[in-house]
Amino acid sequence: MTTKCKQLPKITPVSVALLRYGDEFLLARRHAHQHQGDKLEFVGGKIEPNETPQIALIREVGEELGLDICANTIHELGQICHDYGDRLVKLYVYEIVLTNSQYLDFKDKKIGLDNQALLWLDKTTLLQSAKRLPQANWQILAWLDDK
Numbered sequence: 001m002t003t004k005c006k007q008l009p010k011i012t013p014v015s016v017a018l019l020r021y022g023d024e025f026l027l028a029r030r031h032a033h034q035h036q037g038d039k040l041e042f043v044g045g046k047i048e049p050n051e052t053p054q055i056a057l058i059r060e061v062g063e064e065l066g067l068d069i070c071a072n073t074i075h076e077l078g079q080i081c082h083d084y085g086d087r088l089v090k091l092y093v094y095e096i097v098l099t100n101s102q103y104l105d106f107k108d109k110k111i112g113l114d115n116q117a118l119l120w121l122d123k124t125t126l127l128q129s130a131k132r133l134p135q136a137n138w139q140i141l142a143w144l145d146d147k
Contacts, residue, residue, distance in 0.1 A: 011088045015057035016044040018095040021103040029117040040132045053092035064112050072096045082136035
């Protein structure tokens with residue numbers, strides 16, 4: 001008798017940027033039609049097969065915001081694997097402190113280049129907003145709470 005092997009789900013690698021200025025963090029709202037639609041998220045996206053997580057991070061921030069972070073210090077916070085049931089993701093999480101001029105350019109922007117809503121949340125509000133973010137991001141909030 002032949003049985004079919006259960007196919008393991010593919011893991012989607014994602015680079016995540018915690019764009020910070022002081023105690024404020026820049027977040028975007030996912031479009032309703034996307035996985036985890038209408039949730040708030042940190043800027044970032046899928047890592048292409050030929051990219052490192054940091055190269056993907058720089059590309060995604062540029063594509064989503066038009067923000068060049070090549071000269072910024074990129075601090076790796078860690079990696080998170082999360083199973084949503086219908087997909088597995090592996091997040092490569094980085095913190096980027098924005099310069100004064102970058103913050104001034106973005107503090108009043110309400111819409112990103114992908115037509116996603118943008119907003120700044122202070123750390124206290126962000127930490128109290130876990131239910132507004134995808135569950136994979138909850139570990140990021142725990143890391144921020146420990147800082």
